[in-house]
Amino acid sequence: MDIVLLPAHNPGPLTGEGNNTYLLVWSDRSQPRASLIDAGVGHPDHLAEIDGALRARGAELAEVLVTHAHSDHASGAGAVRRRWPSAVFRKIPWPERDGTYGRDWRALEDGSLVADGSLVTIHTPGHAPDHACFWDPRTRVLFSADLVIKGTTVVIPASHGGSLTAYLESLNRVLRLDPERLLPAHGPAIDRPRSLIEEYLEHRALREQQILNAVASGCDTLDGILDAVYPGLSDDLRPVARESALAHLQKLESDGRLRIGDEAILLL
Numbered sequence: 001m002d003i004v005l006l007p008a009h010n011p012g013p014l015t016g017e018g019n020n021t022y023l024l025v026w027s028d029r030s031q032p033r034a035s036l037i038d039a040g041v042g043h044p045d046h047l048a049e050i051d052g053a054l055r056a057r058g059a060e061l062a063e064v065l066v067t068h069a070h071s072d073h074a075s076g077a078g079a080v081r082r083r084w085p086s087a088v089f090r091k092i093p094w095p096e097r098d099g100t101y102g103r104d105w106r107a108l109e110d111g112s113l114v115a116d117g118s119l120v121t122i123h124t125p126g127h128a129p130d131h132a133c134f135w136d137p138r139t140r141v142l143f144s145a146d147l148v149i150k151g152t153t154v155v156i157p158a159s160h161g162g163s164l165t166a167y168l169e170s171l172n173r174v175l176r177l178d179p180e181r182l183l184p185a186h187g188p189a190i191d192r193p194r195s196l197i198e199e200y201l202e203h204r205a206l207r208e209q210q211i212l213n214a215v216a217s218g219c220d221t222l223d224g225i226l227d228a229v230y231p232g233l234s235d236d237l238r239p240v241a242r243e244s245a246l247a248h249l250q251k252l253e254s255d256g257r258l259r260i261g262d263e264a265i266l267l268l
């Protein structure tokens with residue numbers, strides 16, 4: 001199987017240098033077939049590069065696997081579908097969002113085999129409820145989408161389907177898979193990812209303790225907690241930090257450690 005990294009050509013404040021999409025090609029067949037992981041945003045250069053990679057290998061695009069319904073991964077589905085109408089589009093359902101990107105989704109679930117039976121769908125909710133990674137058990141490569149990004153953290157959009165509890169479980173699940181290499185949707189490949197995933201878990205544990213300390217010292221509103229935990233936070237980073245702090249508060253509430261009331265956040 002050839003793995004061809006094709007950038008989606010969408011650099012920006014939320015996507016870094018832009019998304020990575022991956023074209024997987026089986027060239028050893030009489031009719032070579034390909035699967036594309038993530039649809040990008042429909043940028044003409046992306047479409048041209050998919051086309052070029054397919055033509056160079058004489059391959060047909062059989063399948064598009066979308067890791068989750070955030071626009072930088074899914075919004076190109078319409079453009080890819082128009083260009084390759086026979087391709088099948090597959091993802092784990094997120095009913096509130098999927099219709100935004102077309103109606104012809106075939107549902108994946110945890111354990112579904114994709115890419116000619118060579119990859120296993122791993123449902124890894126947290127960053128988004130429908131978030132999927134794709135696992136090659138023979139090479140121990142995980143197409144890890146937005147699970148981790150080298151050099152930064154992953155946003156858990158608490159008011160838009162994110163769940164920190166689910167995210168931490170997903171990180172632990174991927175640790176148990178013991179992958180050799182992660183191929184993420186943003187940033188470079190991650191070799192021997194165990195230490196990075198462990199750092200992520202430590203970072204979240206530290207942040208949780210900071211938030212508990214802030215509440216214990218009398219901060220009883222989300223803004224008060226933000227000021228205590230992120231001193232000097234700039235206005236443009238505040239919305240992301242709010243989502244992150246809210247994700248922690250929701251986890252702490254579901255753990256029975258505090259209650260998010262209408263008026264105030266209270267330790268239990």
Ligand SMILES: [Zn+2]
Pocket residue numbers: 068070127128146
């Ligand atoms: Zn995302």
